[in-house]
Amino acid sequence: MANIPTDIKGGRVVSGKHTGVAPKRQRNSSIELLRLVSMLMIVGFHYVRGGNQGLWIASQPISFNKFVYQMIYMSGGWIGNFIFFTISVWFLLDRCETLNDSLKRIWLLERELLFWSLTLLVVTYFLHKQGLYTGSMLSITAKSIFPISLNMWWYPTSYALFLLFMPFLIQGVRALGENAHKKLAIACLVLWGVLSLIPKFAFDLTESSVFVFIYWFVLIAYYRWYMEPFTTRRCWQLIGVGFAVVLLYWAVTNTLFMMTGKMAKMQSFIFDHWKLPMMMIGFGLFLLVERREFHNRIINVMAASAFGVYLIHFQPAIYQAWTHYLGVPKMYTSSMPILMGALTIVGVFFACLLLDMVRQLLFALTIDRHKGRGYERIRAAWVAIAHRRSQRQAAENR
Template sequence: MLKNEKKTYFYNLDLLRIVSMFMIVLTHILGKGGLRDAVEGREDTYFFIVWFMQILAYVAVNCYGLISGYIGVDSDYKLSKIASLWLQVFFYTLVITGCFALFGYQLDAQDWLGAFFPVVTSQYWYVTAYFGLLVFKPLLDKGLYSLSDKQLGQLAVAIFLIFSLVPALFNNKVLEYSLSKGFGMTWLIILYIWGGYLRRLKLEKIKTGFLLLIYFVSSLITFLGMNEIGKIWFWYPSPSLVLSSLAIFILFAKWKLSSQSKLIPLVIYLAPASFGVYLIHLHPLIEKYLLVDRFITLLHLEEWLLPLALFFLSFIIYLVSSILEKMRLSLFRKLKLRDKLSFLDNYL
């Protein structure tokens, strides 16, 4: 297959981006919103509701990383795309920080430093880690294309054994691997490699029922592992979390979503805005003042109502953030920023 021989639209994976970002919003309500800490040690119905929702949704970030490799391995390396991503991040760090200043919040020099230099100051861990990945993307793509299917398959299995399974079995965070619980460049590179390998496989042969079984059984193992062995089973590199992430990714990757599907208009509208949802709702100041420990009161709801309330709140946050991101996209199109950045591609 020739690289970039024909433009391919992955509507199925764009749908996965939407679903994954919704899951990410949900996990932030549960985690940063204070519910996880509030139910710690209770072991009642609320404990199980919060933690199973958390674990079932926690595959989202791994899925995002797998998408990067699956699609990215066969895409051009363009400086204009990287610059466009940086401008998107910079827009939100500066505008949102400015809004907080206008509303009278006391900001210090560190807040403004982060607004002007969002990547190097790690305003968003995924953005900083992803930019690190982009530095190595040409090398990763060359390496993936140079390996045979058998060699790449062996590499994928070896990575799983060394960086995921063995540390979890020994309940030992191997600092020298620099995995940082999965919150870092090293783990995104691993996901990129796995995604690139999955691109070569005939995923449609894998039964949907089998994938769903893997997802739910692996999620149960994650819950049992983190409670009986150690928290390492809840980190992104956890072997059970990796398996459940792979199951969900393959489920969407093998889905033949035709251009005539009724889902396509929704995908086309929401998918381009999905990353903006992350940048808006998890801006450091929004996180600090509007998210951290703000949702503990939801635990006063009846058990059956709690999941519904969590889904509703996640939907509202996702929808509002998407609308704001669509407005930014419209502004950038009117300014023709992408066209103006295209000159950068002449240098690569």
């Protein structure tokens, strides 16, 4: 019989390879530290890859500086995205998540999104007046008011949709059983993992959307529920193979560009979106870190603001402003390009982190004193209205 985790009571999953007693406990600071590192990698990716900067770097002659900018500063973006999502979903797979739980998570997410979208909208008006933001003010105002619905940031919108679907996804994928789940995972890996390494072979997964998270969920859930845990050696092999593929691709595309002067954009192909080597590196890193546990309050507090770093630095106007003043061409052509690039990425990361830690403090003093109470009140009112309606219908049917 398939080893399916079908019964969850009191935080305990009855069956499953990586599941068991899951009481509430202090967060593992090794994972929280990885969360911070993942966001730092995402900032680096956005810095080098964003706008025309990725193409500018690609057009430069091959050199050690170019290697560092592309293979170190830029390559970690989708590794970070995959790790960030894995951390989120890993601990939800052994819980009895309900639609109400998901809606509450979305409510809490929306509060942070609205805080930063509206706060940064004020900054955007100033940047627009100074000519530092050239986008449509009408569009960004609407997106700031409805950040999830109008997709101000792709990741929060996709993640909110994933949370909405997650209780049904878990129930449906569990019902498949181990054998069918394995076939589904293999199909996903072949289509969007192996074959997508060939340029133009996208198989309809062409945009950053909730379907990327569903694809990742299928793979992570199969490992979590059915597979034997990877050994430390296997994790390092996963990372090594992923890095070797990326390095080979980088060398080939740069050599082709050096010889022909064409296909500069192909240099960033392997670093972009949900490429399998990046997933391999990210999953290997996560598994290595997940089995090492320590506790540090400072790291946990800082990690709670990691998502805020994403919201601040990647808000369209803020992103346009800081990449203009601290652009890659300026740093790359400086006397110390590697150091200046690193200082820019780290500086932006910590500036945004400190800003969101202030937001954390404001929330702790105000709306987080009774976290989620607003949602519970709305839900209670909805339940009361539904109950009265059912009573009225029952009375009419007598």
